[in-house]
Amino acid sequence: xxxxxxxxxxxxxxxxxxxxxxxxxxxxxxxxxxxxxxxxxxxxxxxxxxxxxxxxxxxxxxxxxxxxxxxxxxxxxxxxxxxxxxxxxxxxxxxxxxxxxxxxxxxxxxx
Numbered sequence: 001x002x003x004x005x006x007x008x009x010x011x012x013x014x015x016x017x018x019x020x021x022x023x024x025x026x027x028x029x030x031x032x033x034x035x036x037x038x039x040x041x042x043x044x045x046x047x048x049x050x051x052x053x054x055x056x057x058x059x060x061x062x063x064x065x066x067x068x069x070x071x072x073x074x075x076x077x078x079x080x081x082x083x084x085x086x087x088x089x090x091x092x093x094x095x096x097x098x099x100x101x102x103x104x105x106x107x108x109x110x111x
Contacts, residue, residue, distance in 0.1 A: 014092065015035055015038040015039050015043075015092065016038075016039070016091075017038075017039060017040045017042065017043060018039060018040065018042045018043045019038075019039045019043050019044075019091040019092060020039075020043065020044045020045075020046075020089070020090050020091050021035050021039060021043070021044070021045050021046070021090060021091060021092050021093070021094065022045075022046045022048060022085070022089075022090045022092075022093040022094070023035055023045060023046065023047045023048065023093075023094055023095075023096070024048050024080055024093055024094065024095040025048070025049055025050075025080055025095050025096075026047035026048055026049045026054075026055075026058060026075075026096075027049060027051070027054045027058070027096075028054055028057045028058045028061065029047050029057075029058030029061055029062065029073075029075075030096070031094060031096040032045055032047035032058065032073060033061070033062075033065065033070065033073075035094065036070050036072055036073050039072065040072075041071065041072060042072075043072055044072050044074070045072055045073050045074070046073075046074050046075075046076055046085075046090070047073060047074070047075045047076070048076045048077075048078060048080065048083075049075075049076075049077065050077065050078065050079055050080065051077075052077055055075045055076075055077055058075055059075050062075070080095075
């Protein structure tokens, strides 16, 4: 997969095969797809966003790319300030675009 946003690559270097990762505020899934490749078919990536439209685009791209390891992606709609996951559910959380959409400056740094 080709990406013009090469600044995303360093964000996935730390991921390991079989990790379970949350991509918070995933948008159309650029970072989600990169994480999926990195953790492999035994890993799991959850793309989480508040925008149904963005998740719809991500899901469409998911179908178009249809690579084996992309079967490890789940798309979830919700509020990043009220996550529906228990503590310790993920090995890691990434938020490539997330901070720019949090209006409350104090909350922005409490993630």
